[in-house]
Amino acid sequence: MQTIGILGAGQxxxxxALAGAPLGLRFLVVDTAADACAGQVAPLLLxxxxxxxxxxxxxxxxxxxxxxxxxxxxETAQWLTEHVPVxxxxxxxxxxxxxxxEKTLFRRIGLETPDFEAVDSRDDLARAVxxxxxxxxxxxxxxxxxxxxQFRLKSPADVDAAWAALGGAPSILEAFxxxxxxxxxxxxxxxxxxxxAYPLTQNWHADGILxxxxxxxxxxxxxxxxxxxxxxxxxxxxxxxxxxxxELFVQGGRLLGNEMAxxxxxxxHWTIEGAPASQFENHLRAVLGLPLGDTSALDIHVxxxxxxxxxxxxxxxxxxxxxxHDYGKSARPGRxxxxxxxxxxxxxxxxxxxxxxxxxxxxxEQVAPVLAVLKGAG
Ligand code: AMP
Numbered sequence: 001m002q003t004i005g006i007l008g009a010g011q012x013x014x015x016x017a018l019a020g021a022p023l024g025l026r027f028l029v030v031d032t033a034a035d036a037c038a039g040q041v042a043p044l045l046l047x048x049x050x051x052x053x054x055x056x057x058x059x060x061x062x063x064x065x066x067x068x069x070x071x072x073x074x075e076t077a078q079w080l081t082e083h084v085p086v087x088x089x090x091x092x093x094x095x096x097x098x099x100x101x102e103k104t105l106f107r108r109i110g111l112e113t114p115d116f117e118a119v120d121s122r123d124d125l126a127r128a129v130x131x132x133x134x135x136x137x138x139x140x141x142x143x144x145x146x147x148x149x150q151f152r153l154k155s156p157a158d159v160d161a162a163w164a165a166l167g168g169a170p171s172i173l174e175a176f177x178x179x180x181x182x183x184x185x186x187x188x189x190x191x192x193x194x195x196x197a198y199p200l201t202q203n204w205h206a207d208g209i210l211x212x213x214x215x216x217x218x219x220x221x222x223x224x225x226x227x228x229x230x231x232x233x234x235x236x237x238x239x240x241x242x243x244x245x246x247e248l249f250v251q252g253g254r255l256l257g258n259e260m261a262x263x264x265x266x267x268x269h270w271t272i273e274g275a276p277a278s279q280f281e282n283h284l285r286a287v288l289g290l291p292l293g294d295t296s297a298l299d300i301h302v303x304x305x306x307x308x309x310x311x312x313x314x315x316x317x318x319x320x321x322x323x324x325h326d327y328g329k330s331a332r333p334g335r336x337x338x339x340x341x342x343x344x345x346x347x348x349x350x351x352x353x354x355x356x357x358x359x360x361x362x363x364x365e366q367v368a369p370v371l372a373v374l375k376g377a378g
Contacts, residue, residue, distance in 0.1 A: 002288065004020060004028075004288075005028050005066070006065075006066055007072045008029075008030075008068035009037070009038035011037055012069075014327060014328075015269075018280070020281075023284060028042065028045060028062055030045045030046075034046055035330075037328045049073050064288065065080050065085070066283070066287050067088070069263075071142075071143055088241055088242050092239070096259075098142055099142075099144070100170075103172070103257065105234065105238075106257035113258075114176075114256055115132055117131060118170075118171075119172060120170050122159070122160070125162065129153060129156050129159055130156075132174075132175045134153050134176075135154055136173050136174060137150055137153070137174045138150065138153060138163075138166055139174060140171050141170045142169070142170070149166065179249035179256070181250050182203045182204070182249055183217055183223070183248045183250060184245050186243065186265055186267060187244060189286065190241065190289070196295045197231060197232075198215070198297065199215055200223065201213050201267045201268070202217035206366075207334070209307050211366055212303065212367070213270060214301070214373060218347075218376065230255070231246045242287050243265070243268070243279045243282055244262050245261040245265030247260070247261070265279070266305065266339075270301035273301070274297055274299065275295055276293060277292070277294050299344060300345070300349075301343050306340070309331040310337055310338050311361040311363060315356075319356070321344065321353070322343075324338070325339045325340065340357075354370060354371055354374070355367070355371065
């Protein structure tokens with residue numbers, strides 16, 4: 001019987017623990033919040049990320065450590081490696097914690113990115129706006145996720161407001177990309193270097209937070225080999241072990257790297273019901289040195305994210321092949337509190353299900369962009 005330690009006890013840790021139960025695994029989750037939702041399904045240790053006495057206790061009770069949260073301080077991850085195997089490794093974590101290092105890595109392996117400039121001062125920002133123009137997006141290098149730590153500049157006069165909004169933190173300014181669509185690669189690499197990717201997923205965001213995903217992404221066969229090759233190169237460069245996601249923009253048929261998440265990812269939640277081995281199960285297999293599971297898609301899948309508050313569960317529970325996930329969190333604006341995955345055998349069947357559910361849930365706006373894409377998919 002092995003025990004997996006997870007730093008961060010949010011919904012990702014919760015779904016990892018649920019995926020590990022059939023494998024006979026035990027879990028110990030650690031978080032700074034006493035009500036962290038993975039604590040409802042696994043023992044929770046309360047600790048500050050720099051409380052090394054508590055973390056020593058944590059390390060002594062686990063066989064391997066992993067993350068549900070990439071903003072664990074890099075020195076904490078490094079310290080842990082001296083006590084217990086840690087996957088992904090701290091260098092991979094540190095690279096993906098920093099937007100400048102991440103985008104520099106993307107370019108080094110041949111993945112184009114939106115045009116960007118490093119910004120360390122207000123003057124840097126003014127110069128960057130002059131070169132890249134507007135609209136553009138100022139993003140903090142560190143500690144940003146779900147659209148947090150970002151400011152969209154609509155006019156050159158926004159320089160002061162943008163610099164103040166981010167509190168003068170080291171940042172990058174990115175040219176705004178009028179992309180046709182957003183795709184993600186969710187992939188997994190084993191301790192032995194075996195690499196597998198789930199089919200490309202198409203994603204829609206609202207206010208910078210994932211709103212819906214469709215997998216496999218329609219008409220993505222031509223892009224998939226290149227997208228997977230980029231993901232593989234990145235994982236190999238970082239000697240990455242575990243599940244990760246690479247977020248891509250498609251513009252004029254080209255792939256641009258937006259960011260990578262060094263963990264299981266919201267755009268891979270559909271794999272719980274939609275693949276023979278989910279992203280969560282494969283992450284556990286990878287960090288334990290077990291063979292990886294099949295990453296093919298069983299059908300067509302749509303994941304709808306519940307942000308802020310849950311809609312009524314009954315329409316999902318009443319719908320054939322729809323799956324309800326409630327993370328056991330209290331409602332709060334901008335907070336991910338649950339999701340649903342809808343499965344169907346054909347685009348037509350999916351359109352019917354989503355149309356019915358959108359109406360019953362009062363979420364017509366959320367399903368509309370997915371329906372628009374499914375219309376073109378025959
Ligand atoms: P991020 O936190 O960087 O993943 O940004 C969240 C979302 O904002 C992305 O998924 C996009 O929908 C949008 N976004 C971020 N960067 C850009 C960009 N350079 N151009 C256009 N949209 C962007």
